[in-house]
Amino acid sequence: MENMLKIYNCGVNDFKNVPCLDILKFRQTIIEQVNSGLRIATLFAMPADKLVCVLADDTNGSLYLLSSKVSKSYPSLTPACPQAHLFEREIAEQFSIIPQGHPWLKPVRFPDSSLIGITDFFKVAGSEIHEVAVGPVHAGIIESGHFRFQCNGENVFHLEISLGYQHRGIEKAIRSGEQKRLIHYMETLAGDTTIGHSLAYSQVMESLSNCYVPARANIIRAIALELERLANHTGDLGALAGDVGYLPTSSFCGRIRGDFLNMTAVLCGNRFGRGLVSPGGVNYDIDNSNISDLKQRIKAAFKDVSNAVNLLWETPSVLDRFDDTGVLTQKDCIDLGVVGVPAKACGLERDARFNFASGAYQFSQIPISTWDTGDVFARAYIRWLEIQKSVNFIENELENLPDGQTLSNPSALAANKIAVSLVEGWRGEICHTAITGNNGQLLHYKIVDPSFHNWPAIAIALRNQQISDFPLCNKSFNLSYCGHDL
Amino acid sequence: MLKAFVARIKQGYRTYPFPKKKPSLPERFKGRPVISDSKCNDCKKCISICPTDAIIANGNKIELDMGRCIFCGKCEQVCQNKTIIFSREYSLAAGKREDLLLKSQEFKSAESLKADMLKIFGRSLKLRQVSAGGCNACEADTNVLSTLAYDLGRFGVQFVASPRHADGLFITGPVTTNMKLALKKTYDAVPSPKIVIAAGACAISGGIYSGHPEQTNGADNSVPVDLYIPGCPPNPYTILDGILRLLGVGS
Known part of the structure; x- marks a missing residue:
């Protein structure tokens, strides 16, 4: 070492x-x-x-x-x-x-727009092979990306994923010294992970300025991070049900997801948590009426989501479609450095809340949820296990909220330092690294969304699957295009 | 099967009776800003703090461009005289880009389509959504309109899988240079007559990414836009309100 x-x-x-x-x-x-x-x-x-x-x-x-x-x-x-x-x-x-000697040296985000989507896609040859190209514009309300399948009949031999359509130059703008927009860039790296990324950024800034974060602020941040997880996991379970044509859970969860988003809006007025987290703490405190409102809402939403999700595990036609579909082996997971839900679904104990605890998680641990089958079922079931633990965590934290300030004033960043912050967002590990220069200015800022680790895993999980199972497999990962493209 | 029926009864009827009943939005919700020029002491703090240059000085008055605003509320915080206050009004959509420029007078909401277009689309409007960059939050709050809580289908509006099946485009994101061609091709694939909706600060002006060379400062630099829906992201009711105004429903 x-x-x-x-x-x-x-x-x-x-x-x-x-x-x-x-x-x-x-x-x-x-x-x-x-x-x-x-x-x-x-x-x-x-x-x-x-x-x-x-x-x-x-x-x-x-x-x-x-x-x-x-x-x-x-x-x-x-x-x-x-x-x-x-x-x-x-x-x-x-x-x-x-x-x-890199075996696959192709563009990641196509910074030269005239070449977007132009690369030497891997091709399988043979008279029975056909190619299917999907995107960038997809059939649903989904972000843009391109998928190229090499198929033999219904069977997928190989999938290549080519992204970059959402590239909007955030890292370059940060390096150019942009200040006023910094927190807003963080909130919109991946809009569904506003809390996760703004928290990772705030932690880095606090480390660099040796800033103390009040205990009350740390807990409000953790509650917001878990609400983000609850909303997205609930939405994903509904969407997975929709992809196998099981409409009851699909329609119930679509609504309940909104209930969790509206709880975040109780905290800060915005359903995605815009404006809540900032270096030094949180911009909004909660009073007793907010706390009792949240307690009531979370109890009601958990009752509804339990009722809706448990239908999945009791319906053979759903389980038949989830089981053994899109299997990712633990070895592939380790080799590819996969994080978050798909890693936990292969039995890997990778959860930054537990392994790299920061903020409120240093005092209130959330045990890691794992399953070992690595298929769509496992990725769905991890979400359900995490929903239960997040609800439990929020209820406990709301009971024991310490008094005090919610925001301290960070001083200037120290010069010539490096700081690293990990946050377990709902998709998995978010990593922000900052390096400061001689005057404490940001010399370099590197963002890794969990999707960046995990996109190649979808391509591996799709091998030897039916192409008709692609939407189901894709949704079971539900990765971010904009978090990858930045 | 029986369990699904029992669950259906337990979950109840949850479609909100919008637009007959106004939605109750959270206490801290930031809606349409209200400007009171008489209170302004010309300190220009709001102008310098705005991350998207949405506030413009016009003589000794200020104007706020809702098409650029990301509703962060920083201008409200720095203003000692309460010249800018964010109301809880969720109806933000406008038919013309210039109508989004708020002055101290009344806001001009979006009008319904002209009679000939309304005859075609008034009872059935199929939209093709295109993500042209952005952060996926506008997409998320558009997706919810098809859930049972909002039930977009009851107004005859539906998001469809192909531009060939669509009557118009619903664009989110600043239109990255990498998406410009795909957006143009999708637009061309929609049969005429067609309409275009730009939703969110990015699609209207480039939003938080305005000025970046990797994007093109909004949809109307690529295609003609008929309805602008501000917000970052717009609340689902703001989007729904905009679409319904275009169709002349509930007004």
């Missing part, structure tokens, strides 16, 4: 303390550590041709930082470490540093 700097979640250190290794040593260290059970939380390039990597150890809550100087190219990590694959493509695209 002498080649790496150990910190904890929301930790901060002098950037010069991050070991700067020779590129071959950097590469070898990452490969060895990933083989021994760590995983890549983020891997990025920054100006002046520097590579930075954060490795996460789920067993003891440690994060390990290492860096390297590179010139135009370096030997790719991906052949020996598949979870680096999308990160290395991103490095090549953003900074023109070429990972030599």
